[in-house]
Amino acid sequence: MNFSESFIRRLKAAENVTVLTGAGVSAESGVPTFRDPGGIWEKFKPEQLANFEAFMRDPDFVWNWYQHRREIMRDVKPNAGHFALAEMESIFRNFNLITQNIDNLHFRAGSKKVTELHGNIERNFCISCRKFAEEIDITEKKVLKCESCGGLIRPDVVWFGEMLPMQALQFSEQCASNSDVFLSVGTSAEVYPAAMLPIIAKKAGAYVAEINLNPTAISWELNETICGKSGEVLSELVNYLKENKN
Numbered sequence: 001m002n003f004s005e006s007f008i009r010r011l012k013a014a015e016n017v018t019v020l021t022g023a024g025v026s027a028e029s030g031v032p033t034f035r036d037p038g039g040i041w042e043k044f045k046p047e048q049l050a051n052f053e054a055f056m057r058d059p060d061f062v063w064n065w066y067q068h069r070r071e072i073m074r075d076v077k078p079n080a081g082h083f084a085l086a087e088m089e090s091i092f093r094n095f096n097l098i099t100q101n102i103d104n105l106h107f108r109a110g111s112k113k114v115t116e117l118h119g120n121i122e123r124n125f126c127i128s129c130r131k132f133a134e135e136i137d138i139t140e141k142k143v144l145k146c147e148s149c150g151g152l153i154r155p156d157v158v159w160f161g162e163m164l165p166m167q168a169l170q171f172s173e174q175c176a177s178n179s180d181v182f183l184s185v186g187t188s189a190e191v192y193p194a195a196m197l198p199i200i201a202k203k204a205g206a207y208v209a210e211i212n213l214n215p216t217a218i219s220w221e222l223n224e225t226i227c228g229k230s231g232e233v234l235s236e237l238v239n240y241l242k243e244n245k246n
C-alpha cells in the first residue's frame with residue numbers, strides 16, 4: 001500500500017486523532033452495508049423499517065427485522081479493521097473512535113473510547129417509560145412489552161427523522177474540530193450529520209483521509225482517498241505506526 005508522504009508525516013506527528021467509521025468497516029465481518037449493490041436499502045425501503053411510524057404501524061414486523069439483524073451480528077466476529085482501530089487507541093495521545101455502526105463490533109474488538117452516533121442494536125428501551133430492557137431473547141419474533149409499564153420495547157438505534165444523541169454528536173464535533181488527523185473509514189458519507197464531521201475537521205485544519213473501496217460523495221473536499229478494504233489498509237497502517245510513530 002502506498003500512503004502519501006504528507007499523510008504519513010502528519011500521522012507520525014499527530015497527537016489528536018479521530019476516526020469516523022461506517023458500515024464498510026464491518027463488511028469484511030459479513031455484516032451487509034446499506035448502499036452498496038445488494039445492500040440493505042436495495043432490499044428494503046428505510047421508511048418500511050427504520051422509522052417510528054413504521055414501528056407503530058406494524059411493531060412485530062419491524063421488531064422481527066431487528067431480531068434478524070441481531071442474529072446476523074451475534075454470529076459475526078470483529079475483523080482486522082476493528083482490531084487495528086482498537087490498537088490505535090494506545091498509539092496516539094488522544095484517540096477517539098466515532099461510529100455510525102450499531103453492531104457493537106468496535107467494543108467487541110477491544111476499543112474503549114467509542115462514541116456511537118446511531119445507537120447500538122444490543123440495547124433496547126421502552127417507548128413509554130424509556131427504561132432499558134436488559135437481556136432479551138433474540139429469537140422472540142413478537143415485539144416485547146416493558147416489564148414495568150407494558151409499553152412497546154424498541155431497539156436503541158436512531159431511526160430516520162430522529163435526532164442523534166445530543167451528547168454523542170456534540171462530543172464528535174468537538175473531536176473533529178480538535179483533530180490533527182481525521183480518518184473517515186468505510187462510510188458513503190451520505191448521511192448527515194455524521195458526514196459533516198470530516199468536513200468540520202478539514203475546515204479546522206486537520207489532515208483528512210478517507211479509506212474506502214471507492215471515492216465517495218465528499219472525497220473532493222478531503223486531503224486524500226485511500227482505496228482499499230478497510231481491514232487491509234488499517235492493519236498495514238497500524239503496523240507501520242507501531243514501528244515508526246514519533
Ligand code: OAD
Binds near residue numbers: 022
Ligand atoms: P453505506 O452502506 O452508505 O456505505 C458503506 C461504504 O462502505 C460504501 O462507501 C462502500 O464503498 C464502503 N465499503 C464497503 N466495503 C468496504 C470495505 N471492505 N472496506 C472499506 N470500505 C468499504 O453505510 P454508511 O455510510 O455506514 O443509518 O451509512 C450511514 C448510515 O446510513 C447508517 O449508519 C445507517 C444508514 O441508513 C441509520 O441507520 C441511522
